[in-house]
Amino acid sequence: MTGARITADDLRVDRGDLTVLDGLDVDIDAGRFVGLIGPNGAGKTTLLRTLAGTLTPAAGRVRVADLDVQAASARAVGRRVAVVPQDTTVAFDFSVRDVVAMGRMPYHSMFKETDDADREAVDAAMERTSVTQFADRSIDAVSGGERQRVLLARALAQETPVLLLDEPTGSLDIDHQVRTLELVRDLVEDGKTAVAAIHDLDLAARYCDDLLLLSDGRALAAGPPEDVLTAPRLAESFDANAVVTDDTVTGTPAVTALPDAGDAEGRVHVVGGGGSAARLLYALTTAGYDVTIGALAVGDADHRTAKALDVPAVTVPPHAPVDAAAADRVGACVADADVTVVTDVEVSRGNRRNLDAAARADALVVVEDRPFDERNHDGDAARERYDRLRSRGRVVTPDSALDAIADALDASTPDRRLLGADD
Numbered sequence: 001m002t003g004a005r006i007t008a009d010d011l012r013v014d015r016g017d018l019t020v021l022d023g024l025d026v027d028i029d030a031g032r033f034v035g036l037i038g039p040n041g042a043g044k045t046t047l048l049r050t051l052a053g054t055l056t057p058a059a060g061r062v063r064v065a066d067l068d069v070q071a072a073s074a075r076a077v078g079r080r081v082a083v084v085p086q087d088t089t090v091a092f093d094f095s096v097r098d099v100v101a102m103g104r105m106p107y108h109s110m111f112k113e114t115d116d117a118d119r120e121a122v123d124a125a126m127e128r129t130s131v132t133q134f135a136d137r138s139i140d141a142v143s144g145g146e147r148q149r150v151l152l153a154r155a156l157a158q159e160t161p162v163l164l165l166d167e168p169t170g171s172l173d174i175d176h177q178v179r180t181l182e183l184v185r186d187l188v189e190d191g192k193t194a195v196a197a198i199h200d201l202d203l204a205a206r207y208c209d210d211l212l213l214l215s216d217g218r219a220l221a222a223g224p225p226e227d228v229l230t231a232p233r234l235a236e237s238f239d240a241n242a243v244v245t246d247d248t249v250t251g252t253p254a255v256t257a258l259p260d261a262g263d264a265e266g267r268v269h270v271v272g273g274g275g276s277a278a279r280l281l282y283a284l285t286t287a288g289y290d291v292t293i294g295a296l297a298v299g300d301a302d303h304r305t306a307k308a309l310d311v312p313a314v315t316v317p318p319h320a321p322v323d324a325a326a327a328d329r330v331g332a333c334v335a336d337a338d339v340t341v342v343t344d345v346e347v348s349r350g351n352r353r354n355l356d357a358a359a360r361a362d363a364l365v366v367v368e369d370r371p372f373d374e375r376n377h378d379g380d381a382a383r384e385r386y387d388r389l390r391s392r393g394r395v396v397t398p399d400s401a402l403d404a405i406a407d408a409l410d411a412s413t414p415d416r417r418l419l420g421a422d423d
């Protein structure tokens, strides 16, 4: 079944006294999977219901291919558009099979009996959504997640070019979340057009071709997930302090919401690398410290974390040693910082200048997770250099790093301690 293009110009939808959608343009190409995202109350369900023709816009019209959804009969719309609603309550005590068979209603008239095509469509839809094993059970005797799959089966049995889904994974376990979205993806590969409201931004980014970010009834952004999911947009729409990274397994954008930053004061420079500083960067920035990091190779795991958390970094090109110019910049950060922290870094020749710059800090904390011998190091000269560094600072485990940094800050800035005592 080939999909259909969905368009709407300058859509306005009112609910009661409230204008829920305003000035919204929609243009979804046939054969695309579009994720509707946005905070609670943004208008996602309202938009889906308007696209399905169950809500009438105060302005603008919805077209699915050549069909004017608002002017067409329910039966005509039902042959183009199938809906999987958020509320999976079914009013009467039907069997699962009967509920799925309701998807065939747009093809029936008073004069047409159920035929083989109907039965085949129902069986195939139940098979694809893994509900066949409870086909004869009452819809009241399946779990919420199973019921959600039954309603997806009903929508598939409807054999429409367009599928609208409102939170299709809301009640599903992680296995069925992925199965359901894989299924929608397959249907889209086969040509259907799908639009789904999805709260899980990582899943939306992973499965959808495009995202439409709704905020206060308007489209704040639309396009490929990596263009739509940016920290400033998430702050504007969700009022969330969130970072966007690349998921290490899927390679698609992953959103991590952070707590509001605390009120810790002080500047901390971190010498890390290879991911050894990631957790500490998170802890320091959420505590509220001003943090810098480096020198790091561009693309290093800690560099990616620093970028996501908006932590300024001194960088060198990938695989390049820390040269004199970079070391000068590290030296400037160390001089500016109240405390410098060295995490479980490589003790190699290329990192030598990094460690030497850190060793000049007035207040130094050395975070150690592994003994020296288990690290990438290049011999006795490195050991001597590292031992010197250790002897200049306080050596702690990762678990006590934050406390040690707070202590070092107190000791390095007595004025703050006195101010704190007066509060």
Ligand SMILES: Nc1ncnc2c1ncn2[C@@H]1O[C@H](COP(=O)(O)OP(=O)(O)OP(=O)(O)O)[C@@H](O)[C@H]1O
Pocket (backbone or CB within 6 Å): 015, 016, 017, 018, 020, 038, 039, 040, 041, 042, 043, 044, 045, 046, 047, 197
């Ligand atoms: N029948 C109604 N009467 C009045 N206001 C309504 C009605 N239905 C929805 N609203 C309001 O319209 C706004 C958008 O609701 P909608 O359900 O479309 O949001 P949503 O983005 O789907 O939210 P959620 O993520 O919570 O499901 C909300 O402020 C909601 O309170």
